[in-house]
Amino acid sequence: MGQADADDVVTLTDVRKTYDLGGTVQALGGVSLSLPRGSYTAVMGPSGSGKSTLLNLVGGLDTPSEGRVTVGGRDLSTATEAERAAIRGSRVGFVFQTFNLMPRLTAVENVAMPLVFDGWDRSRRRERARELLSEVGLGNRLDHKPTELSGGQRQRVAIARALAPDPELILADEPTGNVDTETGERIMGLLGDLHADGHTILLVTHERRIAERAERIVHVRDGVVERTEELID
Amino acid sequence: MDPRESFTIAARSIRSHKLRSALTVIGVVIGIASVVAFATFGASVESEIVGSISDSGANNVYVLGQPADEEGFEQALQPVFTEYDIARLSEIPGVEAVIPRGSIPANSVTHRGETVSIQGATATTPAAVTNETLVAGRSFRSGADETVLNRAAAETTFEGNVTVGDEITVRRTDETWNLTVVGVVNGTAGELPVGNFGPQPQFYVPADPYYQAVVESPGANARQRAYPQLTVVAVPAETLAVTERVETYLREESDARHLAPSGVDLVARTSGDFAEQISDVIQQITRFVTGIAVIALVVGAIGIANIMLVSVTERTREIGIMKAVGARNRDVMELFLLEATLLGAVGAVLGLPLGLAVGWAATRYAEVGFAFAPYWSALAVLVGVLVGVVAGLYPAWRAARVDPIDALRYE
Numbered sequence A: 001m002g003q004a005d006a007d008d009v010v011t012l013t014d015v016r017k018t019y020d021l022g023g024t025v026q027a028l029g030g031v032s033l034s035l036p037r038g039s040y041t042a043v044m045g046p047s048g049s050g051k052s053t054l055l056n057l058v059g060g061l062d063t064p065s066e067g068r069v070t071v072g073g074r075d076l077s078t079a080t081e082a083e084r085a086a087i088r089g090s091r092v093g094f095v096f097q098t099f100n101l102m103p104r105l106t107a108v109e110n111v112a113m114p115l116v117f118d119g120w121d122r123s124r125r126r127e128r129a130r131e132l133l134s135e136v137g138l139g140n141r142l143d144h145k146p147t148e149l150s151g152g153q154r155q156r157v158a159i160a161r162a163l164a165p166d167p168e169l170i171l172a173d174e175p176t177g178n179v180d181t182e183t184g185e186r187i188m189g190l191l192g193d194l195h196a197d198g199h200t201i202l203l204v205t206h207e208r209r210i211a212e213r214a215e216r217i218v219h220v221r222d223g224v225v226e227r228t229e230e231l232i233d
Numbered sequence B: 001m002d003p004r005e006s007f008t009i010a011a012r013s014i015r016s017h018k019l020r021s022a023l024t025v026i027g028v029v030i031g032i033a034s035v036v037a038f039a040t041f042g043a044s045v046e047s048e049i050v051g052s053i054s055d056s057g058a059n060n061v062y063v064l065g066q067p068a069d070e071e072g073f074e075q076a077l078q079p080v081f082t083e084y085d086i087a088r089l090s091e092i093p094g095v096e097a098v099i100p101r102g103s104i105p106a107n108s109v110t111h112r113g114e115t116v117s118i119q120g121a122t123a124t125t126p127a128a129v130t131n132e133t134l135v136a137g138r139s140f141r142s143g144a145d146e147t148v149l150n151r152a153a154a155e156t157t158f159e160g161n162v163t164v165g166d167e168i169t170v171r172r173t174d175e176t177w178n179l180t181v182v183g184v185v186n187g188t189a190g191e192l193p194v195g196n197f198g199p200q201p202q203f204y205v206p207a208d209p210y211y212q213a214v215v216e217s218p219g220a221n222a223r224q225r226a227y228p229q230l231t232v233v234a235v236p237a238e239t240l241a242v243t244e245r246v247e248t249y250l251r252e253e254s255d256a257r258h259l260a261p262s263g264v265d266l267v268a269r270t271s272g273d274f275a276e277q278i279s280d281v282i283q284q285i286t287r288f289v290t291g292i293a294v295i296a297l298v299v300g301a302i303g304i305a306n307i308m309l310v311s312v313t314e315r316t317r318e319i320g321i322m323k324a325v326g327a328r329n330r331d332v333m334e335l336f337l338l339e340a341t342l343l344g345a346v347g348a349v350l351g352l353p354l355g356l357a358v359g360w361a362a363t364r365y366a367e368v369g370f371a372f373a374p375y376w377s378a379l380a381v382l383v384g385v386l387v388g389v390v391a392g393l394y395p396a397w398r399a400a401r402v403d404p405i406d407a408l409r410y411e
């Protein structure tokens, strides 16, 4: 683990993240991890153990205090702000626990938004968004605003949005945290399909049952990787 | 990013807070409208006055004393141009006539038993009344007990019209003149162009014998009548040359240069000079007043900046989301800047016609012709847009710097 492999979509090398709030809070204390192309990894650990921090670093939303994060071979620590934005927009799809949809935009517009920043033209954006929404079973909710959708529907819009630029890497932070069990199943089913289609998936959860859908589970505690569990299935 | 999409997003965010956006825009509208209204009104007054000056005697050269500073205003009205000066000026090549003008204080005028109070009468020479200016009758003769009235005096001062052949009585503090009205005029030749607005009643009398301001003339070595103002009527083609010759005479040979109190400059002005001077003054006033209106515009800009800052705070989470899906700092900056610019531009576009309407109403009220000031209007719209840009810069910069992690955590 840790050494760069040409076929690793993501590598983390001794990544540390500390927050300075008078005293220093260490969120991550030296994490090395690599995600092979097409792999499905779950990160488990107690609350506050650094799971979200890890995910945000991989997605280029945050920068490490020390260590290296590479995504698709690109070292994020030397990337400019605009380059990191481009990586977030085209190589990575985020799915959040709280959905994080734009409240004033319709489902189609939300899904099409990454494509705006990725420079797609308008008609192609809409076409792609409609397609993806149909794929997640929301073909009949295209012009609904997030407030007009149920929690599970919102999460499916968010997944469609994450898929819009056809990223190789899907990052999901507790995607089932705010939906009921049945809807959670449906979301997990979608992630499974994406994995089957060849996407690399990094999933954060604290539920063993959810984590078991992955190929391996990385256990995190107090900002360090405690152990990695390979699941044979 | 796609400019059309930026526009859609910015416009949508403005529309989603209709009242708030409307109030902000009103601030800009008021600013732009006041600037445009004052500028338009100023330009209208200017073109009205300059227009009417240029209409009157283009070949007149006005000779008068001008105070070197504000203090000397009273002194500038002193009679310094003697009859010797008039005679010498008349000999200058290119001069057709020299018409003196002086005012005689008076208390009242009586016509057919009806008495009205007046400021005074104007003393001049028969040459001031020309065929072009006469409405009825003829000019007075020097040395005769005759008077010429302007239309305001003849038609609106007394209950009954004053007609040629009527008798009027002018009362002064120490004497009374009985005069025969021999003519009615519409203005007189050589009249200063600045006196033409809202015609006041005028009673013209021959300087001889009624004008009694007398000084010792150094040139003639005798006591002579002296006037505060002369008008040299030039051969039209030679007006400029005559102006120069008159100035040289005033500077080098005139009685007036000895008689003029210190602090008073003797000048020869054409009506073009007057027009220029007056439009300078009006432009300065317009600039000053418009400058005050600019304060309203600044307040409008502060309104935009304020509302944009509120908007950035409210939309912190949205900014985080946009960044998470690939928005660069400059995309975010662009969006907020565009939103502020739209507010400014809408304000300008609405403020311009409002300002023009108010300016137009003011010209109606002041009874001057409306003059559109295209330069100011274009500037107003530009300034409105600029106000939006400037007011939006700081909020947009704040928006661009939002940390996506913090923003997504933001509730």
Ligand SMILES: Nc1ncnc2c1ncn2[C@@H]1O[C@H](COP(=O)(O)OP(=O)(O)OP(=O)(O)O)[C@@H](O)[C@H]1O
Pocket: A019, A020, A021, A025, A026, A027, A045, A046, A047, A048, A049, A050, A051, A052, A053, A054, A206
């Ligand atoms: N912006 C921040 N400033 C200071 N401390 C932070 C910040 N973000 C995270 N932390 C700290 O870093 C540690 C890890 O946080 P993180 O959000 O990664 O935990 P987590 O494993 O995702 O927890 P949960 O399961 O509750 O979501 C926590 O102790 C948290 O207090």
Ligand SMILES: [Mg+2]
Pocket: A051, A052, A053, A173
């Ligand atoms: Mg978390």
